[in-house]
Structure formats: structure tokens, C-alpha cells
Amino acid sequence: MFNETYFKKLVKNVSEVYLRVDKKKMYQDLIVGLPARSLNQRMRHTSMVLKKYLPDDYKSALQILDELIPKMDKGYTTLVFPDYVSLYGLDHLTLSMQALKNYTQYGSSEFAVRSFLKKDFEQTLHIMKAWSLDRDYHVRRLSSEGSRPRLPWSFKLDEIIKDPSLTTPILNNLKSDKELYVRKSVANHLNDISKENPEYMLSLVESWDQSHEHTAWIIKHASRTLVKKGNSAALSMFGVKSEACINVEDFQITPSRIKLGGTIQFKCKIRSISNNPQKILIDYIVHYVKKGGSHAPKVFKLKEFTLNKGEVVEILKNQKIVDFSTRVHYKGIHKIDVQVNGKIYTGGEFVLE
Numbered sequence: 001m002f003n004e005t006y007f008k009k010l011v012k013n014v015s016e017v018y019l020r021v022d023k024k025k026m027y028q029d030l031i032v033g034l035p036a037r038s039l040n041q042r043m044r045h046t047s048m049v050l051k052k053y054l055p056d057d058y059k060s061a062l063q064i065l066d067e068l069i070p071k072m073d074k075g076y077t078t079l080v081f082p083d084y085v086s087l088y089g090l091d092h093l094t095l096s097m098q099a100l101k102n103y104t105q106y107g108s109s110e111f112a113v114r115s116f117l118k119k120d121f122e123q124t125l126h127i128m129k130a131w132s133l134d135r136d137y138h139v140r141r142l143s144s145e146g147s148r149p150r151l152p153w154s155f156k157l158d159e160i161i162k163d164p165s166l167t168t169p170i171l172n173n174l175k176s177d178k179e180l181y182v183r184k185s186v187a188n189h190l191n192d193i194s195k196e197n198p199e200y201m202l203s204l205v206e207s208w209d210q211s212h213e214h215t216a217w218i219i220k221h222a223s224r225t226l227v228k229k230g231n232s233a234a235l236s237m238f239g240v241k242s243e244a245c246i247n248v249e250d251f252q253i254t255p256s257r258i259k260l261g262g263t264i265q266f267k268c269k270i271r272s273i274s275n276n277p278q279k280i281l282i283d284y285i286v287h288y289v290k291k292g293g294s295h296a297p298k299v300f301k302l303k304e305f306t307l308n309k310g311e312v313v314e315i316l317k318n319q320k321i322v323d324f325s326t327r328v329h330y331k332g333i334h335k336i337d338v339q340v341n342g343k344i345y346t347g348g349e350f351v352l353e
Contacts, residue, residue, distance in 0.1 A: 001075075002042035002046060004034075009073075011023050011027045014026065026053050061084075061088075062089075074106050081106070096116065100142070105138040114151065121159055128146060132170040149196070161196050164193045164196075164197050191221070206237070220238070227283075230339065235281070241341060243341065248271075250268055251345075252268070253349065255350070256350055264336075266319070268338060269314050278307045279304075280303075280340060282304070284338050286335075288329065289332035299339065336349070
């Protein structure tokens, strides 16, 4: 994304709003050492080059960036604008927070705003609470996403991990937001809270009106980690008993040996041994081999259904074993278990060659 084509467009657009810029020198500074830089290193380098060529006066520089950002394509590359603010605007809270509010509609200011929470937590959070009532859904989403305790690709917010009530006013304002983009953020924020403070998270969502469609959606997605862990309180919110009256039978994995890029299939039968219908949540756990030879379990959602008296349901799942940026596979014996309503039932294993 941060390639020569992008930088040519950036320089062209900068020169249109700031006539004093030396286009040739700026472009050369932007692309120097480009192949060796990672994605975010390229973004940070771009911010630093902008600082070199924009006015030293921060307010004047922001005025130029305000004119520049509408000329650029929306998406990840626009994060360079809030990144600039987080680097050079920490001593100008009011100006910077207004800039982040403006820039978030073009991409997101979720990472940049955390630098201000780190420097002046109280004042920054006060502004973000007001954002949660903004008419622009991008700004409302920023109030939740930027204050997440454990935002991926960013540092943890220890104050909120210690006291999750600090962001409760934001979450209360957004608990029935009409925009899915906002609701996803609220659910992820709550899911973050559940990792250290499950009791607080559950007590908060139980106080909400779960009959509201949007609120119910948020609660379900916010509870995913607790449900995967078999948390009885989280399961009971959805009418699921933590101890299902079932037997898991005929568990099979085929083939027994595969190579990277191959697909394994596992299947089993879930048999009711209850006289009453039961709500069943089925997950499965893949115990991946780590580099040192130990195992790391990863829980995946599979199926949700009602199991009637004496009923038998066959479960079948295909899983391709390929490397991702977030998971590298290692050879050895991998195991797969089935988890029913939070209880783990031993399954089988396969060998990755």
C-alpha cells in the first residue's frame, strides 16, 4: 500500500495545498530505503517525512493536512495522518483531538488516540465520552475502539484493565447503536474486558435490555471468549446449561497423516440422554504443535442447535491446515477435541508431516 505509486500521489497532492514544498526532494526522501521497511515502518517514515516538509508550526501543519486528506484514497494509508498527530501533537490536546476526530472518517484514528490516553488519560477519555454521542458513526466507533483495553497491534491500557468501569459510559451510550461498524467495536471492547474482568463484563451486559435486537447482537458477540471457555454464567445468559446430558460417540479423524496445505476431516455423533430438549453449543479445539514441541489449544465455533429427547446429530467438519501470518504450523502430533456447552470431550489426533 505504501508504494511508489502512493508516494507520487501524496507528493502531488501535498504540492497542491502547500506550494512551498520541494516535490523532487520530498519524493526521494519518501522512497529511500523503501524495500527494507515493513508496512507500519513505511507509515511511520511517511509521518516523519511530512514533518520535515510541512511548517514547523503545528497548527499550520494541521491546516495543510486537513486540506490534504480528502484528496487521498480512504483506507489504511490514511492512518498516516493520525500517526502524524500522535507523534507531533501530544502537547496540543485540543487541536489534536479535533484532528483525530476529523481524520477517523477517512480510515481510523484508533491507534493514534491511545498515545493521548497514555499522556493525559483523564482529559482524553473525557473527550472520547463526548465522541460516543456524536452524529458521525465513525467518531462513535472511535470512542469505543480507541479505548479498548487490548486493541490488537497496540499497547494495553492498564488503567482500563484495572478498572473497566472507566469506559462504561461509552459502552452504555453505544449498546444499541444502529451501525454494525460501531456494534462490532463495542462487542470487541467488552470481549477485551471479559479476559481479565469477566464478572464485571457479565454484570454490565445483564443490566442492558437484551430484548433490543442490536443490544442482543453485541452481547452475543461480546461473550464469545467466555462461551468458548465454558463460563457457566455466560452460557446461562443464552439458555445453555453448562452440563449437557449427551454422549459423544464414534469420533473419527481422516486422514491420520497429512502435509502442510492438506485438509483433515473429523466427525462424531452427539446423542441425547435426556428426556427433555437441550440447547447445544458445539465448539472444537485444535491443539496445535508449537515450535518447542508442546501444544497450544485454539477454540473454534462450530454449531448451535436444539437436541431433542433421544435424538442423534452427526457433526462433520473439514479443516485445512495452512500457515497464516498469525499462525505457523510445525510437524508432529496434533489433537482435536470437541467442546459441548463448555465441557471438553476427548477426540482424536492426526500427524502433520
